Amino acid sequence: MKHLKNIRLIVLAILSSAFFINCSTAQNPIYNQSIEExxxxxxxxxxxxxxxxxxxTDWTNGAYYVGVARAHKATKAMMYMAALKNQGYWNNWQTFKRLHHADDVAISYSYLYIDMTDRRRNFVDLEPTKKFIDAHLYEPDAWKEGKDKSAMGKTILWWWCDALFMAPPVINLYAKHTKQPKYVDDMHxxxxxxYNQLYDKEEHLFARDMRFVWTGSKKDMKEPNGKKIFWSRGNGWVLAGLALLLEDMPNDYKHRSFYENLYKEMAAKILSIQPEDGLWRTSLLSPESYDHGEVSGSGFYTFALAWGVNNGLLDKAKYTPALKKAWNALADCQHEDGRVGWVQNIGASPEPASxxxxxxxxxGAFLMAGSEILKLDNQ
Incomplete structure (x- = not known):
């Protein structure tokens, strides 16, 4: 592991030097070097x-390398592609092992991106991804069959809202890459x-899982201010996943309007509750519970909303000021050495960060946000 880390650092250092030489000679008048740096x-x-x-190959790395892929797509800097290929090669292009669990295929987004972007050397083995997707969609398991009766509501395949970032964009991209539209229908x-189990049509937000869905009972979980509990990163997973889905979904797909409408509805809600300093709180409807910004949810929102502006789904004049405020706040959370702070730890509900x-x-969320913020002034 130490040997691999040293190789990685040497490669990145070389590519980083080349990157900054190229940046210094960039001719694009709207090029924003500070964001790329x-x-x-x-x-x-x-x-x-x-x-x-x-x-x-777990979901944490899956989400991180989605960010690396988006950064490469936006900048074409080879440093990102080097990192993508390095992890894919040492992972032997494998997914993680739980074939029924959406988290464990998130890493395949990066594999698909590499294969679609640089196919000259037939570098990527997509067979493990195909094996996972086929088992995930078509083989029986306890969740699909409604046999797990836990309080979280594990009676459907994607019983937690985070899953909508982990698996659907991968399945959708796989369908596009392999020209097999049946996978999109099965994903849908x-x-x-x-959506039917977790989406709150009054608040236009997703409950993380069934524990947080209001039923009208006195036992419903709620914030100290009496409002429903909506987790920032959970909804960030969903909104960022929707942007990824819409980018690769055929324009004439029969259910595309559902995803566009859901995306716009959530985007409007997220914009309406953005705090003045630019960063969303971990509890969306009770910002006072943890009165500080949080980077992972905010990064996903910034990516998704900027993507909508850049692709004509959201009004530029309405959203751009909020997006620039969000990016500036995200950048302030970065340490001098490059580390991105103020990220809530792994969890399933609102908690503090530091x-x-x-x-x-x-x-990954930070890189995703930057990848779309870079494009804003091009519109």
Missing amino acids: SMIKALEWQEAHPIMALAP KFYIET FDSWQNFGT
Whole structure:
């Protein structure tokens, strides 16, 4: 592991030098070097400080490398592609092992991106991704069959809202890459189950799981201010996932309007509750519970809303000021050495963060946000 880390750092250092030489000669008059420099610093620090919850192929790395892929797509800086190829190669292009669990295929977004972007050397093995997707969608398990009666509501495949970032964009991208639209239809079937179970049509937000869905009972979980509990990062997962889905979904797909409408509805809600300092709190309807900004949820929102402006789904004049405020606040959360702080730890509900708290998926959210903020002035 130490040998691999040293190789990674050497490669990144070489590519970083080349990147900044190229930046200094860029001719694009709207090129924003400070944003790209912040993104590169975040990548360098994260690559030098690997972390995982379960394994190199787990969801935390999956989300981080989605950010790396989006950063490469926006900038074409080879430093990002080097990091992507390095992790894919040493992962042997594997997913994680729980074939029924959406989290464990998130890493495949990066594999698909590499294969679609640089196919000259037939570098990527997508067979493990195909094996996972086929088992995930078509093989029976306890959740699909409604046999797990826990309080979280594990009676559908994607019973927690985070899942809508982890698996659907991968399945959708796989369908696009392999030209097999049947996978989109099967993805949609399970997405609708989650929507019907967890989406609050009054608040236009997702409950994290069934524990937080209001039923009208006195036992319903609520914030001290009496409002429903909506977790920032949980809804960030959903909104960022919707942007990824819409980017790769065929324009003429029969259910596309459902995803566009859901995206716009959530986007309007998220904009309406943005705090004055630019960063969303971990509890969306009770910002006073933890009265400080949080980077992972805010990074996903910044990415998703900027994507909507850049792709004509959201009004530029209405959203751009809020997005620039959000990015400036995100940038202020980055340490001098590149580490991205103020990231809530792994969890399933609103909790506090701190200047020193970090996670790789928080860096991924930061990179995703920067990748779309870079494009704002092009519109």
